[in-house]
Amino acid sequence: MDFELEPEHIQIRDTVKKFCEKEVIPFAEEWEKEEIFPLETIRNMGKLGFFASPFPEEYGGTELGFLANSIVAEELGRASLGLACCLNMQSGTCPMTILLNGNETQKEKYIPGIISGELLGCFAVTEPNAATDMAGIETKAIRDGDSYIMNGSKLWITHATVFDAGICFAKTDPSQRHKGLSAFIIEKDMPGLSARAEKDKLGVRSSDTGEIVFEDCKVPEENLIGEEGQGFAIAESSLTYGRANIAARSLGIGQAAVDAAIRYANEREQFGKKIGSFQMNKQIIADMVANTEASRLLVYRASWLQDKGLPSANESTIAKFFASEAAVQAVIGAAKIHGAYTYSSEYVVARLYRDVMLMTAGEGTSNIQRIIIANNALDLNK
Numbered sequence: 001m002d003f004e005l006e007p008e009h010i011q012i013r014d015t016v017k018k019f020c021e022k023e024v025i026p027f028a029e030e031w032e033k034e035e036i037f038p039l040e041t042i043r044n045m046g047k048l049g050f051f052a053s054p055f056p057e058e059y060g061g062t063e064l065g066f067l068a069n070s071i072v073a074e075e076l077g078r079a080s081l082g083l084a085c086c087l088n089m090q091s092g093t094c095p096m097t098i099l100l101n102g103n104e105t106q107k108e109k110y111i112p113g114i115i116s117g118e119l120l121g122c123f124a125v126t127e128p129n130a131a132t133d134m135a136g137i138e139t140k141a142i143r144d145g146d147s148y149i150m151n152g153s154k155l156w157i158t159h160a161t162v163f164d165a166g167i168c169f170a171k172t173d174p175s176q177r178h179k180g181l182s183a184f185i186i187e188k189d190m191p192g193l194s195a196r197a198e199k200d201k202l203g204v205r206s207s208d209t210g211e212i213v214f215e216d217c218k219v220p221e222e223n224l225i226g227e228e229g230q231g232f233a234i235a236e237s238s239l240t241y242g243r244a245n246i247a248a249r250s251l252g253i254g255q256a257a258v259d260a261a262i263r264y265a266n267e268r269e270q271f272g273k274k275i276g277s278f279q280m281n282k283q284i285i286a287d288m289v290a291n292t293e294a295s296r297l298l299v300y301r302a303s304w305l306q307d308k309g310l311p312s313a314n315e316s317t318i319a320k321f322f323a324s325e326a327a328v329q330a331v332i333g334a335a336k337i338h339g340a341y342t343y344s345s346e347y348v349v350a351r352l353y354r355d356v357m358l359m360t361a362g363e364g365t366s367n368i369q370r371i372i373i374a375n376n377a378l379d380l381n382k
């Protein structure tokens with residue numbers, strides 16, 4: 001067993017850190033306040049290869065692997081969770097679904113553009129009446145000659161109003177639940193597709209989120225991924241990677257909370273002493289540090305397994321569950337250390353507080369991760 005990062009991992013961490021210090025952190029508060037979607041920054045991240053590490057060279061990837069991808073997610077999550085939301089669309093579930101399940105034409109057509117940041121991706125599952133219950137999806141895609149006619153709507157979709165091409169799940173057989181689901185590649189210019197932004201969100205306001213509506217939208221048959229009825233299995237295949245990715249972003253925001261708490265505890269004085277010298281504050285900081293370190297080990301283990309091509313679904317689920325819950329606790333800890341100044345825009349902790357809850361909801365809520373972990377432990381998934 002070796003806990004050392006490889007030199008290429010250290011190099012990518014340093015590159016992303018420097019990028020964040022110069023191009024993200026100075027602007028993050030303004031992006032959040034003004035709901036600015038930082039398109040140029042995302043394009044620059046693409047040019048620097050930040051999205052390309054898990055992908056083969058033949059599709060424009062750098063083949064640096066999943067651990068490298070998690071390190072990028074961690075550092076971006078630490079700098080701006082709003083910006084880091086784009087990662088899943090540019091290097092996670094969206095292009096990974098095509099890599100794992102698409103045909104050669106689909107891979108060549110979409111993956112290079114998405115992982116280079118030239119095209120923006122999306123991954124549309126959630127609907128007004130179907131979120132955790134994916135099999136309850138009501139959007140229909142009914143075959144009509146050499147196309148499918150799609151009707152329905154998707155809610156809370158990252159990149160809804162800015163995406164170029166992405167994945168959408170719809171029922172090709174509405175009489176079935178899981179077995180009726182299929183996966184499609186959608187493009188923003190398809191006739192019958194429209195989008196509306198979800199404005200004034202609580203957090204991650206620099207991330208574009210919204211509704212995508214399909215009204216007799218014509219989707220060519222060549223945009224079906226795999227076969228009709230395979231949608232649920234296709235979603236599951238890429239969610240393993242999506243969960244490791246969101247776990248890494250959670251680790252990043254947790255680390256940002258630790259950094260903020262330590263900085264403030266070493267600066268603020270009460271009773272003539274630094275507040276970090278008080279036993280009860282030390283306990284808060286110790287819990288935050290220990291849980292964040294444990295998150296890091298879980299995230300890196302899941303990513304390492306993925307790099308080795310070993311099964312990682314359960315480990316990714318454990319990492320996602322633990323790291324997202326630990327991040328929430330770390331942000332609460334940072335808020336306690338900051339006291340009244342949590343409410344000041346002078347400190348980063350207010351932004352962390354608004355952003356962090358998304359980590360326990362996206363890619364399956366904590367309840368769902370618990371159910372999967374328990375079912376695996378109890379051998380009930382067979």
Ligand SMILES: Cc1cc2nc3c(=O)[nH]c(=O)nc-3n(C[C@H](O)[C@H](O)[C@H](O)COP(=O)(O)OP(=O)(O)OC[C@H]3O[C@@H](n4cnc5c(N)ncnc54)[C@H](O)[C@@H]3O)c2cc1C
Nearest residue numbers: 123124125126131132156157158209361362363365367368
């Ligand atoms: C900023 C943002 C970006 C998003 N981006 C995307 C995106 O790009 N693509 C996308 O498809 N979705 C996206 N989502 C939606 C997100 O994935 C959903 O919020 C998530 O799937 C949970 O759905 P829900 O919040 O509606 O909760 P619900 O499914 O309504 O569940 C509510 C609560 O009940 C619990 N619950 C539900 N069923 C069970 C059960 N069987 N057992 C135990 N507990 C249960 C849940 O754990 C949760 O705590 C985004 C959301 C936000 C806020």
